[in-house]
Amino acid sequence: MELLKEIQEKVQYVIVNEAGASVYSASKLATEEFPHFDVGQRSAASIERRLQDPLAELVKLIRNPLESVSTSMI
Numbered sequence: 495m496e497l498l499k500e501i502q503e504k505v506q507y508v509i510v511n512e513a514g515a516s517v518y519s520a521s522k523l524a525t526e527e528f529p530h531f532d533v534g535q536r537s538a539a540s541i542e543r544r545l546q547d548p549l550a551e552l553v554k555l556i557r558n559p560l561e562s563v564s565t566s567m568i
Contacts, residue, residue: 508545514555515540523554 498505518524519536528536544551 510541510545512537512541512544514552515544518551518555 498507515537516533518540519533524536524540528539531539540551540554
Protein backbone atom coordinates (compact mmCIF):
# COMPACT_ATOMS: atom_id res chain seq x y z
CA MET A 495 0.00 0.00 0.00
CA GLU A 496 2.82 2.42 0.76
CA LEU A 497 4.17 2.08 -2.78
CA LEU A 498 0.78 3.06 -4.20
CA LYS A 499 0.92 6.31 -2.23
CA GLU A 500 4.17 7.23 -4.01
CA ILE A 501 2.69 6.92 -7.50
CA GLN A 502 1.39 10.19 -8.93
CA GLU A 503 -1.23 8.59 -11.20
CA LYS A 504 -4.53 7.27 -9.88
CA VAL A 505 -4.20 3.52 -9.28
CA GLN A 506 -7.08 1.08 -8.95
CA TYR A 507 -6.85 -2.50 -7.77
CA VAL A 508 -9.15 -5.45 -7.16
CA ILE A 509 -8.75 -8.16 -4.55
CA VAL A 510 -9.39 -11.62 -6.01
CA ASN A 511 -9.77 -14.85 -4.08
CA GLU A 512 -6.83 -17.05 -5.02
CA ALA A 513 -8.25 -20.30 -3.62
CA GLY A 514 -7.67 -23.05 -6.15
CA ALA A 515 -5.11 -21.15 -8.21
CA SER A 516 -2.35 -23.42 -6.94
CA VAL A 517 -4.40 -26.51 -7.89
CA TYR A 518 -4.80 -25.20 -11.42
CA SER A 519 -1.21 -23.97 -11.78
CA ALA A 520 0.17 -27.43 -10.99
CA SER A 521 -2.29 -29.22 -13.29
CA LYS A 522 -1.60 -30.80 -16.65
CA LEU A 523 -4.16 -28.47 -18.24
CA ALA A 524 -2.32 -25.38 -17.02
CA THR A 525 0.98 -26.74 -18.33
CA GLU A 526 -0.65 -27.35 -21.70
CA GLU A 527 -2.23 -23.88 -21.80
CA PHE A 528 0.93 -22.08 -20.68
CA PRO A 529 3.90 -24.29 -21.60
CA HIS A 530 6.46 -21.49 -21.19
CA PHE A 531 5.17 -20.24 -17.81
CA ASP A 532 6.48 -21.39 -14.45
CA VAL A 533 4.05 -22.39 -11.67
CA GLY A 534 3.88 -18.85 -10.26
CA GLN A 535 3.07 -17.36 -13.64
CA ARG A 536 0.36 -19.97 -14.26
CA SER A 537 -1.11 -19.18 -10.85
CA ALA A 538 -1.16 -15.45 -11.69
CA ALA A 539 -2.89 -16.20 -15.01
CA SER A 540 -5.52 -18.24 -13.18
CA ILE A 541 -6.17 -15.42 -10.69
CA GLU A 542 -6.41 -12.89 -13.53
CA ARG A 543 -8.89 -15.07 -15.43
CA ARG A 544 -10.91 -15.59 -12.24
CA LEU A 545 -11.44 -11.82 -12.15
CA GLN A 546 -12.67 -11.85 -15.76
CA ASP A 547 -14.87 -14.98 -15.58
CA PRO A 548 -15.00 -16.73 -12.19
CA LEU A 549 -17.30 -19.55 -13.27
CA ALA A 550 -15.21 -20.50 -16.30
CA GLU A 551 -12.10 -20.70 -14.13
CA LEU A 552 -13.91 -22.83 -11.54
CA VAL A 553 -15.03 -25.25 -14.26
CA LYS A 554 -11.39 -25.74 -15.26
CA LEU A 555 -10.62 -26.84 -11.70
CA ILE A 556 -13.41 -29.41 -11.53
CA ARG A 557 -12.99 -30.69 -15.09
CA ASN A 558 -10.72 -33.45 -13.80
CA PRO A 559 -12.68 -35.43 -11.16
CA LEU A 560 -9.46 -36.70 -9.59
CA GLU A 561 -8.49 -33.19 -8.52
CA SER A 562 -10.19 -31.89 -5.39
CA VAL A 563 -11.65 -28.43 -5.15
CA SER A 564 -12.35 -26.61 -1.92
CA THR A 565 -16.00 -25.71 -1.39
CA SER A 566 -14.83 -22.34 -0.05
CA MET A 567 -14.29 -21.30 -3.69
CA ILE A 568 -17.99 -21.53 -4.50
